[in-house]
Amino acid sequence: MKIDMHTHIMPEKLPRWADKFGYGDFIHLEHNEPGYADMIKGNKFFRRVEQNCWDPELRIEEYAGHGTQVQVICTIPVLFSYWAKPEHTLEVSEYLNDHIADIVEKYPKNYIGLGTVPMQDTDLAIKELERCKKIGLVGIQIGSNINDKNLSEPQFFPIFEACQEMGMAVFVHPWNMMGFHSMEKYWLPWLVGMPAETSRAICSMIFSGVFEKLPKLRCCFAHAGGSFLPTIGRIEHGFNCRPDLVAVDNPVNPRNYLGKFWVDCITHDIKMLKYVLETVGTNKVTLGSDYPFPLGDLTIGEFIEESDLPASTKEAIFCNNTLDWLNLDADAFS
Numbered sequence: 001m002k003i004d005m006h007t008h009i010m011p012e013k014l015p016r017w018a019d020k021f022g023y024g025d026f027i028h029l030e031h032n033e034p035g036y037a038d039m040i041k042g043n044k045f046f047r048r049v050e051q052n053c054w055d056p057e058l059r060i061e062e063y064a065g066h067g068t069q070v071q072v073i074c075t076i077p078v079l080f081s082y083w084a085k086p087e088h089t090l091e092v093s094e095y096l097n098d099h100i101a102d103i104v105e106k107y108p109k110n111y112i113g114l115g116t117v118p119m120q121d122t123d124l125a126i127k128e129l130e131r132c133k134k135i136g137l138v139g140i141q142i143g144s145n146i147n148d149k150n151l152s153e154p155q156f157f158p159i160f161e162a163c164q165e166m167g168m169a170v171f172v173h174p175w176n177m178m179g180f181h182s183m184e185k186y187w188l189p190w191l192v193g194m195p196a197e198t199s200r201a202i203c204s205m206i207f208s209g210v211f212e213k214l215p216k217l218r219c220c221f222a223h224a225g226g227s228f229l230p231t232i233g234r235i236e237h238g239f240n241c242r243p244d245l246v247a248v249d250n251p252v253n254p255r256n257y258l259g260k261f262w263v264d265c266i267t268h269d270i271k272m273l274k275y276v277l278e279t280v281g282t283n284k285v286t287l288g289s290d291y292p293f294p295l296g297d298l299t300i301g302e303f304i305e306e307s308d309l310p311a312s313t314k315e316a317i318f319c320n321n322t323l324d325w326l327n328l329d330a331d332a333f334s
């Protein structure tokens with residue numbers, strides 16, 4: 001069985017939140033051509049998407065073509081809307097979470113759902129986290145920073161603590177990329193900014209002691225942890241040579257946390273994937289694709305199937321590691 005734990009989905013129709021709330025660059029959709037929709041941010045074109053961005057049955061058919069039976073679905077990061085007034089982000093989150101919960105309820109053997117919460121407001125985030133659990137979602141997806149605040153900020157700790165207490169998994173996805181406006185050419189926010197963002201998130205959580213204080217928190221990071229794993233040597237050396245700067249909140253060597261969180265396999269490079277497996281352990285790498293977006297691995301792990309990795313490692317990546325991360329049983333999908 002293959003479970004793809006990194007995929008994005010949205011409803012076919014979105015309310016006109018900017019009109020309703022009277023401000024802001026909320027995303028709305030324009031369906032000008034059958035099978036396509038233009039995502040509009042404020043009044044600027046953001047991205048053209050296809051029907052597989054919202055149609056659950058078309059998706060099932062498409063991913064079955066790559067030997068996949070189950071997708072973990074979460075929203076598209078541009079819809080996080082953390083910049084809005086908290087009560088409005090909450091309303092957006094509720095809308096998106098209800099949509100995902102409906103799909104999970106209708107197709108329980110094909111979909112697992114992660115929610116989104118208004119991270120900029122700790123109380124509202126926990127309130128929506130609780131509701132996510134009630135409506136059948138098994139975790140949340142959050143950004144790599146929240147309105148430029150790092151995940152090390154004390155305001156986020158109670159949210160992580162609530163996730164641990166409730167047994168809700170956390171998927172950290174890069175968004176609101178650092179340096180966005182100074183490197184828009186060549187798609188650099190996606191090619192350079194995103195891997196850096198994910199490393200920023202992991203370092204922030206390690207150095208502030210989130211993993212140290214919450215050992216049962218189940219966290220997975222997108223795109224194989226971005227640039228974190230390839231630069232762990234530098235990060236550890238920094239910790240050792242300048243503890244006055246690095247070890248101010250947590251005295252534990254960052255290398256100690258390897259194997260304590262999950263990363264997906266989206267590397268597009270078998271050599272890098274082997275390094276990642278060696279670094280975090282074969283039980284901590286999950287199958288992800290970033291479906292349905294073109295920068296993703298849209299043959300859903302074919303490069304792993306074709307590799308010389310042992311069958312047991314492939315099986316762990318394709319299924320068991322995601323089940324462990326989400327604390328789910330394979331029987332639920334057979």
Ligand SMILES: [Zn+2]
Pocket residue numbers: 006008173222290
């Ligand atoms: Zn993604």
